[in-house]
Amino acid sequence: MTRLPRNVWPLSGDPRTVRHARSVVRDELTALGLAPDLVDDAMLMVSELVTNALMYGEGPYELALHADAREVMCVVVDGSPLLPEPVEADASAEHGRGLSIVARLSDGFHGCHPQRYVTRPDLVGKATWFALPRHGPAGNVVPIRAGV
Numbered sequence: 001m002t003r004l005p006r007n008v009w010p011l012s013g014d015p016r017t018v019r020h021a022r023s024v025v026r027d028e029l030t031a032l033g034l035a036p037d038l039v040d041d042a043m044l045m046v047s048e049l050v051t052n053a054l055m056y057g058e059g060p061y062e063l064a065l066h067a068d069a070r071e072v073m074c075v076v077v078d079g080s081p082l083l084p085e086p087v088e089a090d091a092s093a094e095h096g097r098g099l100s101i102v103a104r105l106s107d108g109f110h111g112c113h114p115q116r117y118v119t120r121p122d123l124v125g126k127a128t129w130f131a132l133p134r135h136g137p138a139g140n141v142v143p144i145r146a147g148v
Contacts (some may be wrong), residue, residue: 011060073096
């Protein structure tokens with residue numbers, strides 16, 4: 001059996017996987033020494049991405065975290081080839097604000113693109129991601145990456 005890198009977790013299609021993903025992100029980012037506010041933001045954003053993957057994507061699902069000296073990137077991969085399209089959120093609607101929340105909390109450092117799975121490299125899905133600076137908010141930085 002191939003051993004998976006420590007920073008990748010297969011996710012089930014069960015709605016309880018959202019809670020599991022939040023817990024993984026909290027534990028991993030706290031261990032990296034990120035500020036509690038950034039950890040809370042990351043937990044909310046991963047919640048949105050995993051929920052969207054379960055609602056609109058297809059299995060299998062996986063969560064990956066990548067950290068370097070400057071930032072932490074969180075990636076949720078699902079098997080649907082359809083890229084998410086942001087919609088104008090109706091304040092009274094139950095759904096439709098997730099990607100707006102991710103865009104705002106990540107200061108625009110987010111996106112979606114085709115992606116091979118880490119847990120199953122023979123499969124291609126889509127990765128929906130966000131990045132956060134390791135040492136405090138980015139401030140008024142103009143993002144150079146395209147968002148969703």
